[in-house]
Amino acid sequence: MFRPKVPTNPLPTGIVTPPAVIEPTTVIQHTPGPAPAPVAPAPTRPTVQLTPGALLAVIGGGTAVVLVVGAVLVSMLLAVAITAASVAVCALVARSLITAEAKRR
Numbered sequence: 001m002f003r004p005k006v007p008t009n010p011l012p013t014g015i016v017t018p019p020a021v022i023e024p025t026t027v028i029q030h031t032p033g034p035a036p037a038p039v040a041p042a043p044t045r046p047t048v049q050l051t052p053g054a055l056l057a058v059i060g061g062g063t064a065v066v067l068v069v070g071a072v073l074v075s076m077l078l079a080v081a082i083t084a085a086s087v088a089v090c091a092l093v094a095r096s097l098i099t100a101e102a103k104r105r
Contacts, residue, residue, distance in 0.1 A: 050058070
């Protein structure tokens with residue numbers, strides 16, 4: 001009663017599938033042709049050569065990036081410090097108001 005009954009799939013009627021025919025494969029021998037012509041070697045990639053002016057430009061650009069990123073990080077730190085100080089002041093004011101109200105009663 002509590003066991004599931006698995007239905008069996010009925011076979012289709014009137015449809016007869018023919019047996020599969022497997023044909024043997026034939027092996028074709030390949031005769032090698034003439035040897036391929038030698039390929040010229042690809043040109044090597046040019047190396048990057050920095051002139052003194054380009055080297056100064058790279059150093060200047062890197063310094064500018066470091067200064068900008070440092071300024072952004074310092075300003076974010078300053079914003080967090082100012083926010084923390086203002087929250088602390090608000091907490092002190094709220095605490096003094098609560099204690100003053102409790103003393104009046």
